[in-house]
Amino acid sequence: MEISQAQPEEENMAATQITTHKNYIGGQWVDSVTGRTYQVHNPARTHEVVGEFQTSGADDAMLAVAAAREGLAVWANTPAPARAGIIYKALEIMGRRADEMAQTVTIEEGKPIGDSSGEVKRAMNIMEYAAGEGRRMFGYTTPSELPNTVAYTVRRPLGVVGIITPWNFPLAIPAWKIAPALICGNALVFKPASATPLSAVKLIEIFEEAGLPAGVLNLVTGPGGQVGNALVESTDVKAISFTGSTEVGTELYAESAKRLKKVQAEMGGKNAVIVLADADMDKAMGGIVQGAFGSTGQRCTATSRVIVEDGVYDQFMAELINRTGKLTVGDGIDPSTDVSPLASQNQKDKVMEYIGIGAEEGANLVFGGRALAGGDYDQGYYVEPTIFTDVSPDMRIAKEEIFGPVLTVFKAKDLKEAIDISNSVEFGLSSSVYTKDITKAYEYINTVETGMVHVNASTLGGEVHLPFGGLNSSGVGQREQGTAMVDFFSEVITVYIDHAAEATERARFI
Numbered sequence: 001m002e003i004s005q006a007q008p009e010e011e012n013m014a015a016t017q018i019t020t021h022k023n024y025i026g027g028q029w030v031d032s033v034t035g036r037t038y039q040v041h042n043p044a045r046t047h048e049v050v051g052e053f054q055t056s057g058a059d060d061a062m063l064a065v066a067a068a069r070e071g072l073a074v075w076a077n078t079p080a081p082a083r084a085g086i087i088y089k090a091l092e093i094m095g096r097r098a099d100e101m102a103q104t105v106t107i108e109e110g111k112p113i114g115d116s117s118g119e120v121k122r123a124m125n126i127m128e129y130a131a132g133e134g135r136r137m138f139g140y141t142t143p144s145e146l147p148n149t150v151a152y153t154v155r156r157p158l159g160v161v162g163i164i165t166p167w168n169f170p171l172a173i174p175a176w177k178i179a180p181a182l183i184c185g186n187a188l189v190f191k192p193a194s195a196t197p198l199s200a201v202k203l204i205e206i207f208e209e210a211g212l213p214a215g216v217l218n219l220v221t222g223p224g225g226q227v228g229n230a231l232v233e234s235t236d237v238k239a240i241s242f243t244g245s246t247e248v249g250t251e252l253y254a255e256s257a258k259r260l261k262k263v264q265a266e267m268g269g270k271n272a273v274i275v276l277a278d279a280d281m282d283k284a285m286g287g288i289v290q291g292a293f294g295s296t297g298q299r300c301t302a303t304s305r306v307i308v309e310d311g312v313y314d315q316f317m318a319e320l321i322n323r324t325g326k327l328t329v330g331d332g333i334d335p336s337t338d339v340s341p342l343a344s345q346n347q348k349d350k351v352m353e354y355i356g357i358g359a360e361e362g363a364n365l366v367f368g369g370r371a372l373a374g375g376d377y378d379q380g381y382y383v384e385p386t387i388f389t390d391v392s393p394d395m396r397i398a399k400e401e402i403f404g405p406v407l408t409v410f411k412a413k414d415l416k417e418a419i420d421i422s423n424s425v426e427f428g429l430s431s432s433v434y435t436k437d438i439t440k441a442y443e444y445i446n447t448v449e450t451g452m453v454h455v456n457a458s459t460l461g462g463e464v465h466l467p468f469g470g471l472n473s474s475g476v477g478q479r480e481q482g483t484a485m486v487d488f489f490s491e492v493i494t495v496y497i498d499h500a501a502e503a504t505e506r507a508r509f510i
């Protein structure tokens with residue numbers, strides 16, 4: 001997903017095969033007002049151009065907001081079960097295009113094709129669940145304290161909502177924001193990560209084919225600092241659903257607060273697994289290797305720290321190194337690949353920088369640590385799965401999100417010390433403990449500071465019908481997915497109806 005400015009046609013040998021993708025505004029595929037485009041390259045084969053996309057600016061974002069206001073008038077008045085009908089239709093189309101969508105995710109983001117297929121499945125699950133909410137858009141009715149009075153609540157759309165997403169899940173994260181926002185009756189302006197716009201374009205095509213009315217879902221590609229920022233600054237945009245870095249999310253939250261905009265921001269992680277001495281070692285090992293190195297460690301829920309109880313530390317490390325050594329590093333499009341390239345040169349540089357920092361800080365590099373070179377590796381952003389031991393909680397590699405295939409290992413004398421290490425970071429997204437002791441498992445569940453807690457399972461993922469999100473620097477605002485999805489994307493309106501035949505004396509305190 002490396003990005004470059006588009007070259008004039010005569011300078012670009014492959015220009016004739018490159019498709020230029022447009023913005024989608026008011027039901028039309030349109031060029032950006034800026035007239036500029038950029039190219040995205042395959043991270044496994046950087047000479048391959050994935051496509052050319054609009055380098056939009058604030059004016060394009062504002063056109064999309066205006067279109068969304070028109071779309072809102074139609075969509076907000078469409079009954080929720082009828083909105084669901086369109087999402088079900090989109091789900092069916094996505095199912096038909098599932099293989100193509102998975103390949104798209106792999107060629108623009110780089111992740112192994114099996115992970116991309118999982119991502120498509122995940123997007124479909126959320127669409128199915130969100131569509132089901134169309135028949136469950138519940139309010140509640142309660143007795144009034146007054147005679148001849150009915151009191152109840154209804155849900156209403158927020159209005160125009162901005163959707164801003166990262167590159168690491170270019171299909172699933174947009175789907176888990178867009179489908180819930182649509183079922184609640186909102187009209188959207190979607191700004192995908194600049195690095196992965198092709199999955200976004202295809203997602204829009206799917207909703208267009210499903211019959212979504214013009215203006216309800218608009219796509220604007222281009223730099224976050226312009227397009228995303230314009231959405232944050234627009235008073236016509238009532239809410240922002242953001243996933244990305246803590247740095248950008250914090251700024252976006254502050255700017256939105258000045259305009260009293262509703263925000264959900266899902267951000268970084270530094271997820272830890274605790275392995276106690278009584279753990280099923282085979283189970284723990286499977287979860288940790290997959291959690292740390294699957295999707296090249298570029299998941300917000302990736303395992304980046306392991307805290308091992310003293311008594312089993314040596315045995316654990318020997319097996320961890322053994323299993324990590326069996327991973328195959330290669331192009332994600334090859335089904336035998338376990339670890340694919342990083343998503344960009346920036347990502348590769350950042351990961352290599354952290355590997356250098358770890359060594360300087362005195363951590364012990366016990367596996368990997370090199371950028372891979374030679375043969376096909378020269379064409380992509382490949383870094384070996386990497387393991388550091390003798391890590392202490394005050395080191396930068398122990399505290400900061402690396403977002404790559406780098407695992408840091410700590411030793412702890414007991415559960416209490418392990419939880420202290422787990423909780424010693426600013427992030428609080430996901431965590432896990434491996435133990436057969438139910439008492440220890442509950443002690444962990446009750447004290448670990450993360451939004452998602454796993455016992456005897458990896459830090460990865462979650463299910464669409466349960467809330468997803470983190471604490472502290474990992475997340476702010478209402479959770480995504482599960483029943484929480486309608487809470488974020490709707491307003492609750494309270495209604496009182498006096499149906500008495502004649503005027504009655506009523507005490508009012510507020």
Ligand code: NDP
Pocket residue numbers: 164165166167168169191192193194195222223224225226227228229232243244245246248249252266267268269299300301401403429469470474475
């Ligand atoms: P960024 O924060 O860099 O970007 C996220 C999105 O915000 C992109 O669309 C980006 O646009 C846009 N953006 C950038 N600057 C602004 C701005 N000033 N105003 C508005 N929007 C802006 O994150 P990454 O794309 O690098 O994603 C990786 C991060 O996402 C990691 O930290 C990861 O942990 C986190 N993440 C969190 C998840 C969670 O649920 N907690 C899930 C998945 C990822 P552009 O691409 O044009 O820069």
